Amino acid sequence: MGYKISVERVKSSRIGEVDFNNLPFGRHFSDHMFMADYFDGDWHNCRIIPFGEYSIHPALSALHYGQAIFEGMKAEKDEDGNPIVFRPSKNINRFNISADRMAMAQMPEDLFMQAMDKLLTIDKDWIPSAPESSLYVRPHMFATEEFVGIRAAEHFRFVMFTCPVGAYYNRPVKVFIHDKYIRAFPGGVGFAKCAGNYGAAMMPAREIQKMGYDQILWLDGIHHKYLQEIGTMNIFVIIDGVIITPGLDQGTILDGVTRDSIIQLAENEGYLLQERDISVDEIINAYHEGKLDDMFGTGTAAVLSHIGEFHYKGENYELPPIEGREISNKLKERLTGIKSGKAEDIFGWVHTVPVGVYSGS
Ligand SMILES: Cc1ncc(COP(=O)(O)O)c(C=O)c1O
Incomplete structure (x- = not known):
């Protein structure tokens, strides 16, 4: 745990503007986001800040040469109201496999997990509780080096934001x-x-x-x-x-x-x-x-x-x-039961966010 994450909170939350009973996918964004920058071979300036825009250079290499990767995870609340995330270690592992293939920096698992846990602790009220809804977590990384010319960049930005979402498809x-x-x-x-x-x-x-x-x-x-x-x-x-x-x-x-x-x-x-x-x-x-x-x-x-x-x-x-469709209906029920913390987690898949550790920061 070598990385320190600073926190700047929003002055006033936007949560009241969102209708949690009607959540289109990917249209609402919670109050905060995590950001870190990679240069000189390591991650720097790890911070949670108000969700919002940032400026970029016209020669930002991701825009021209496509070094950009992402992940998707979902946070829900368990029966006791604690935020839980389904198998996030698989996502960080895949993120680093994608990074390797795209000649991008590796994201240390402890930084990724700490950023996610802290962000979800701060924005836990954004986790919807209606059936089939959740807080979608979107980590992504892109090359930020400012140059024109084709070679692998050495500067990257990692950002993680979250969106309260309903079902992706509501019909076959x-x-x-x-x-x-x-x-x-x-x-x-x-x-x-x-x-x-x-x-x-x-x-x-x-x-x-x-x-x-x-x-x-x-x-x-x-x-x-x-x-x-x-x-x-x-x-x-x-x-x-x-x-x-x-x-x-x-x-x-x-x-x-x-x-x-x-x-x-x-x-x-x-x-x-x-x-x-x-x-x-x-x-x-x-x-x-x-x-x-x-x-x-x-x-x-x-x-x-x-x-x-x-x-x-x-x-x-x-x-x-x-x-x-008995088999798939049963598998879906088993999966959603475990993911939502309602069924026994026999595989040890559910990560419970340690809100007690981060709530004071
Ligand atoms: C192309 C593609 N295949 C498969 C999947 C399913 O992957 P996962 O179950 O990890 O979300 C996704 C979604 O992430 C995808 O974008």
């Missing part, structure tokens, strides 16, 4: 399996949570959204055949009672925290689960044989979201009603 998702655009290739950056992965997906996503679909279900970059992931979620398919999800070995998809949790929960429940390649032909054949029981996506923002329908090469395929 309609996905479009794209046979033209590709998100990631082996050897690329598909496994990293870097801003460019999302920027590159915007145009194809906007095209399919105009056609009435919610998200693209991406195929692999070599064969254009194997399922990869959805824009904001990992993908699971259930064929004839067997849960199948693509493996991480190609480095083309995000190692989702929710994905890993669903895998462990499924195994704990005794369901058959396979991490393997799954082709679009396999799911379409299963559909025609009446064996495609379920498809769903998993992610921090979207939790477990059922797919209602998918599109491939001009055809729409409608999936069974949500009520009958």
